[in-house]
Amino acid sequence: MPNSGSCFEVRGTVYGVALDVDDFCGNPAELFREPPYYRPPTAPVLFIKPRNTFLANGGKVFLPSALRELEASAVLAMTFGRDTRGVSSTKAFETVAGYTLAIDLSEPNPSYFRPPVREKCRDGFLPIGPSIVAPGAILNLEDLAIRLEVDGREAASLRVGDGVGRIARLIEHVTGFMTLRTGDVLLAFRTPVGPSAKTGSRISAVANGLGRLECSLQSEEEGAA
């Protein structure tokens, strides 16, 4: 399996959020009043990262030569310790079993209209780890700062801060229509997308208390050699 050897092994389904009702990830609101959207999102816009995307810390992502550039963001990921359905935002964190880091890799894609399967689901497109940290070990989630590094240089950084409330509302929304099962992972909070990463790049996600997660991009030709 693609995630063998990882200290943190995903045991469930990974759900991510691309846009939120109060965070359009840098897109102008006007864009979402035009076709094909017609109105801005009224709920978090969710996607799934399937098991072929899972990559252990230090892993290599192989890109075809036609794909020269990738978008990356560093992500705070949380796993659930029991099946969770219908939880209110005030109690949202009670079922969280732990935190880790992830790097959400994607082909550049300006459209949010169709599910981004081709763009987000190539093999290795979700490095995740390095280890799981219990909620008790994080004194204050608000003080956590997630940093994206490309080739050792900071590319984006974001403190969770008020994002705690958004994460709580996200959990309320998701569990309002489906179960987050034991072992499922929510990509709960992300940095802005950094400048494009290219073949040869080293990408890292770093956060105080969660350690450092790294991956490198290589061409498929190198992988085959």
Place this chain on the structure above:
Amino acid sequence: MKRSRVAYRGAVRTVIADENEHLLLSADGQCVGFDEVVWLAPVETGTIFALGLNYADHASELSFKATSKPLFFLKGPNTLVGNNGESPCPDDVRQMHAECELAVVIGRQGRRIPQSQAYDFVAGYTIANDYAIREYLENYYRPNLRVKNRDFCTPIGPWMVDASDISDPMALGLRTFVNGERVQEGNTREMITAIPALIEYLSDFMTLFPGDLILTGTPQGMAYVKPGDEVVTEIDQIGRLVNRVIREPRITVEGAAPSEASFA
């Protein structure tokens, strides 16, 4: 061979159905009755792929412009429920409809599988009913998760039929019945993108693993269902999958708000 997974007398068991559709427990050959078992998803599933708008007639029904690449979306295992299971319909919903689909079970790991070899990677076929709730459609990552990733809203089964027992998976009649009345009829030969091309397309950019499922889309015939309805989806050479629509139970977790309404 028809194979499935069931719960029987407190344990999860694998079963084989013989030509007379008698169920035999795989481990010891003991014969058990159809109604003595609780049907589960017929295989332990990995990634679940589903297709929107893969039949020309259904696409025109939804005024969809045919595109060159297939419209794939992903589903979590929380969506699956076995034969004779129940699918919840929320109180405020009037537009939940059934979608009978041929489901392809991947049997071998593969990457960059050419169409000419695609069938070598198929373990078998089963029936899926990929319910949708149209009120919850949004124009973001459409069809979005609130429409297609609901708990127990993808009945699947009753069993997987081995690939070698299906003469031509691209020539199977599909039908849906609501309370005995036929509401949907089509044939897999009407797919816009055929099974070998779907496998080639996906495996071009991702590895397929044993247990991955591809729900290949649904033909014309959109009939709304409501709590109490019995919905039967059937496919030639595979069988019939029975499901009942129920009213979604109220969520009673302490501190829970009626959260769907707050985002509607």
